[in-house]
Amino acid sequence: MAFDLVFFGGTGDLVWRKLMPALFQAYRHDTLPEGGRIIGVGRDELSDEQYRLQIQMRFEQVDGAKRPNSEEFARFASLLCYVRMDLTNPEAYAKLKTRLSEREANSVVMYLSTAPSLFTTVCEQLAASGLNTPQTRIVLEKPLGHDLASNRAINEAVGKVFKEQQIFRIDHYLGKPAVQNLFAMRFGNALFEPLWRREHIANIQITMSEELGVEKRGAFYETTGALRDMVQNHALQLLCAIAMEPPINAHADAIRDEKLKVLRSLKRWTPETLNQHVIRGQYAPGIIDGKPVPAYREEAGVHPDSSTETFVALRTEIANWRWAGVPFYIRTGKRMASHEAHIHINFRSTPHEIFKNPAGQFNTLVIHLQPKDGLELHLFAQDQSKRNQAGSNNALSPVHLDLDFDKRFGSQRVGAYERLLLDVLGGRLNLFVRSDEQEEAWRWVEPILHHWRFDALGPRPYGAGTWGPSAASAMIARDGFCWSEET
Template sequence: MKKKSNLHPTIFVIFGGTGDLNKRKLAPALYNLYTEGYMPEKYSIIGTGRTSFTDKKYQEEILNSVNQFSRNGKVKKEQWAEFEPNVHYCSVDISEEKTFENLKKEIEKYQKEFEEKTQVVFYLAVAPNFFPLIAECLKKYKLTEDEDNCRIVIEKPFGHDLETAKELNQLLSRIFTEKQIYRIDHYLGKETVQNMMAFRFANSLFEPLWNRNHIEHVQISVTEQLGVGDRGGYYEGAGALRDMIQNHLLQLLCLVGMETPINYDADEIRHRKVEVLKAMRPFKPEEISTNAVRGQYSKGWVEGKEVPSYRTEKGVDKNSNTETFAAVKFFIDNWRWQGVPFYLRTGKRLNQTSSIITIQFKDVPHHIFSAGATETWTQNRLIISIQPEMSIRLQVQAKRPGLKMVLNPVDMVFDYKGTYDTDTPEAYETLLLDVMNGDQTLFMRGDQVEAAWELVMPIINTWESKKSLNFPNYPADSWGPEEAEALIARDGFHWFTLPLKDKE
């Protein structure tokens, strides 16, 4: 294990400490940060919940979670023996305001033990309707007054629509400053997503090409083989557009479309992202039918198993109008991107689980080779794969070995597994460390959240006001509704998918 980091003493309070997010992601991430030497020398992790647990019982629960979900497998006894005493439990019922007094006493106890300035991180791993209650109680019990050493982390969704997003931002801004608020989107913590910044701005090769003069179109696809599973109740109030495009996919679009920042400063980078969202062409109601497609999956077969339709999933209305697939064509109206379409696609029960960004370059202006030599001709593409593999591919044309001039597309590949021996950290490890370091670069700012909602609200309002008459309109294990293919085919393009070998 590496030596301890130079972080200030930290108290990490997890609301929803007995919940699924903490068990699967947060607790394993914090433990992995400890084993890699990134936790402070003095720290305390306090899980909260309504259940009555002793510290010992809670430590056993966390041990089971880490053993099951950590990327490093089961814990080593000597490491767990050092980590375990820093894990504690405090019974807090969010609906019972007076129980926050228990939390305050617990925090003050560790602050006194650490005997130096201590930063406190409040992580809200709970349902969004509890965000206001928790924030107000933290303020009432004077747990938010130290602006330099108090931070709050909230999970998406950041509001249900533009109006509720504004309400949430206004509430949080009454209690916290913007520098204290960390709106976490785990997609931005993924290694390949972060590498996009390095790829774009640490290399001079692509900057002259990164504009409308050389790029024909951009595709961003985040697809899932799984259905909604046990999340049917939540998904009914969300849908694919809210759940994925409003946040994850628009964040990826911002990374592709942003202008070069002056420096690697959190606010500077977030300024550039907001500029992209504000430059995006708003939708008029009459334009939505030709620029946006929705779908809902029917029953089918996936990997030899029969799977149910969305409308028969647990917690779903049998006549549901909720989309499980969405594809939208966006434009960024500025000098760099004028006229270049950005196609975003996401859905459940599709043929693959994958997240890929494809930048297709314009064709060569003149073909000098014969038709026979270019039967498999494809335009140059830059493919950034976030999952299942982590790679960046540049597709170019090259001559096939032999006596004749025959061209074939070949990939120049940067593959994480083939290049580096070290394990890739989980997204939450990166983001939790950034929270403790006070680095907001990978976190969404309030105006960015509102700009994203403002962009998608015309589509949401139109879809909710007009019931789809053809749901369900795509079978499980397909690539979505036929209308999605038509959306991109009308412009002379097709959706790019990973080769079958990458699906394994």
């Protein structure tokens, strides 16, 4: 299946750091379709050979196991070529059309790894140049807008040029193996579905934490913040995967229909819940890995009086029969105590206690997303070594079953961007976001943004290297629960 994959922003950070390494892994795993060509598009004056050399130099900064040797790269580099373009110049698109017309491809993928402000321009110029053929697919990177109105404007502009089934709105979290296994666990097994409801689940926690700060992206982060960067897309997509009803089949629209129902069922915000159930924070100076790190306001590109949030914790509920009354907690932030992403499904206590469980502990299913990838099921059992101790007959101890996907399926499993790029080339939309999903997520997030705009208190400070402001712990404690690391 011959394909042309065009990277707009082909010399940018995302392409060399994530996309090219992912394509190389697919090439190494022999899963990249044959007859492919990868075209980098950028403003720099480069020949094909200079572009290949630039990518080779960038590959030296990739993790060792994913780094090609010289022979491997030489073979992979034969797929790479380059077109110099000013994306705002309509005449430049003729150069791309000429390059694409050099051969016949079954599919042409246009990957927009550019500033979102260019999405509309690029799509309009692709149409004006006749490059929006039925064989063309367009990939849009986040963020798709900064609010509901801008998101709608982008979707409408792209929708005038491409059909919905040609548009791939990418969210790399959906490509993670653990997220795909969440669907498999829920809908491919009979074990959990009878328990997956309010009668048995006490609360669900989604945590996505980073030790890193904003690094060199201070100016970008000033206009984005944690709510737009992580909650509106990644966190809500994970919530949908957990809470959705079983789809009628495994087709893309059946899955996305069910996710949309979840987003529409999220409880709407009120002035009271906005004050009590949404916590924003901003990291202050602190210690990470034994080294002092600066406050967010001291980072390059950040305003010294910035009110941009680097941390968000919130509580929400889903107003339907399956989940009524079950709190969902979402927490994400930079410069936190560790780099990890996980989902904790905490089950209710037994209805009639005949054994003494460890204080404050629940049966819990933990879905690890990063850096570990797998499932843990936390249970209770009798410690037979204590059977003869006084009062120990009814006491239980925590035990857990651990499924490490890397150990079970091998360390050369398909990464998130590798999976998603292969799905784009194969025309599979299951792991991509539909426009109505995206708009519904923005609709739910907007009242928070509006509330913060008029909140004079600003974000709460928290020390770098901690789990965020204490108000986040107080929020969940009002329900009688605590975050997973506090148990």
